[in-house]
Amino acid sequence: MKYYYVFLFFVYVVSVLGNTAVMAVIYLDHNLQTPKYIAVFNLAFVNLIGSSALVPKVLDIFLFNHYNIPYGDCLTFLFFCYTCLSMQALNLVALFYDRLIAITYPLHYQVKVTHRFMFSLIASFWLIVVIAIIIAAGLITRLSFCKSVVVNSYFCDHGQIYRIACNDNTPNRVIGFLFPILFLFLPLAFILSSYICIGHALAKVSTVQERLKAFRTCTAHLSLVAIYFIPILITFTMGAELHPNARIINLSLTSVFPPMLNPIIYVMQTREIKVSVKKILHVRKQLKITVN
Template sequence: MSYLTSDPNQTDNIDTIIRPPYFFISGFINIPHMEYYYVFLCFVYIISLVGNTFVMMVIYMDNSLHSPKYIAVFNLAFADVCGSTAMVPKLLDMFLFSRQLISYNQCLTSLFFIFLFLTMQSFNLTILSYDRLVAICCPLRYHMMVTHRSMFQLMGAAWAFAVFLMLLAVCLITRLSFCRSLVINSYYCDHGPLYRLAAPCSDVVPNIVISYLNPCIVLYFPMVFIISSYICITHALFTITLPQDRVRALKTCTSHLILVAIFYLPVNFTYFLHSIIPTNARIINLSLTSVLPPMLNPIIYVLKTEEFKESAKKLLSKRRAQRAVVPIQST
């Protein structure tokens, strides 16, 4: 507990903040046969780590991919790796060692980083939609509007804004007193279940406001922008006279469209229908929306983007050639 007090002689002005030493994360504790799900989570995490690291390595090593578009792809892969690492290892730790307890400071730190990287995944998809919008609707001005400098500025602004939003959410939690239940009804230190624990003891109105504001900024505004950009892209595609040019332009959008669908559709489906979905099913669905997109993003880019596939093949063949040369030189 931490007590913030004024003059001890002025008891009428005493303001007490109760901060517990730990919280208990109920997580998947009441869901049967969860050992299989934890094995699945471990598999998903390994694939996410390997896949996104591979994407970053290919982009870093191939100079032909040092374009503004692939700066955003690199940033998305980085956010995916960090987001998975912020969540999945703790879930596995809870299962393997039955460590459902998490300290107050660790809980707020976990909340900050999980939501930070979730926010950056959404912002990165928005920036990639802007890249496709300019490339198809204003192809002659693309290299003037989407430059390395402008992309780094967009990325820097996105990171700074995401950090500000998450710090605001965490700071509003620190002003709350937790005087009753310490059981978080989620699989991680989720913002909503956390501030609701303090509702009987503190004014949670600012937390409620930020809980409605953040999804609008992080999910709904980017989603509206992406939908609007693809409406403009669709209109621009119909103005292209040659069918092969139209198909070629559309192919440049397919990987991004799949990423958008994987990221936004499941989370919106779960949130809009949360009142009719059973609690256990809702927890599983939300956990899947957190861990599956980081695993699928690199797979989609490897399989659906010809430019990236060619770069990956070139680097892999170069590696094999280097390995073949070493034994010859040693003999």
């Protein structure tokens, strides 16, 4: 089992390097400082914070047998993990809204999707998520634990915590029911609806070449959606049939793989970032030649 956590460490290192590189490229290249790449930058930031909040603590717990975690640290752990996981889903909504307007209303794109709009949208998502997670963590503090304090999860999972409480956990169960709807199913429903609208708009495009060119701008986003949502949906639909250890491993992979793969997908499938990376590397090469 320890080899699995060594593998998680490798995934974490790749995630940190990849997301830091994407953020640096967007920051350094003024051509990439558009509304779309504001959302991409925020996604990389969320991935970086989420991985750093989750993986080091998981490695500390399981590799070094530090199975006990203080109550306050557990709530902090819960806050950062759920905040970043929720923001990943909402950030995908922002990216798909950008593509929806760009393809269905190309003439109005510059007016509808501005820097101010994207900043406001992402700031609103952060505000909603932070308030919701604070409420969830606050409701945990009212629970009493008189039997077991063992959480059957790889992190301080909200559902696993309130289920072992001795007193009334009805508010926690309500929150546990609402959270997947707000931060999983509604974002997924919006993305699928956007994809249908995009498909309908592309059907009206006259030539196949133009359709493929427009569709290629969505491939990176579709890959991110598949990587993030499919494993989570499998876990939810097969939750009762999965062995607890298999569920823990599946959820941990769901938490660490998207942050690792997102920057790789964007670098490989997004022409603007590839051009920017080549330009930055070329400038550095020229500077070295000049210094020498």
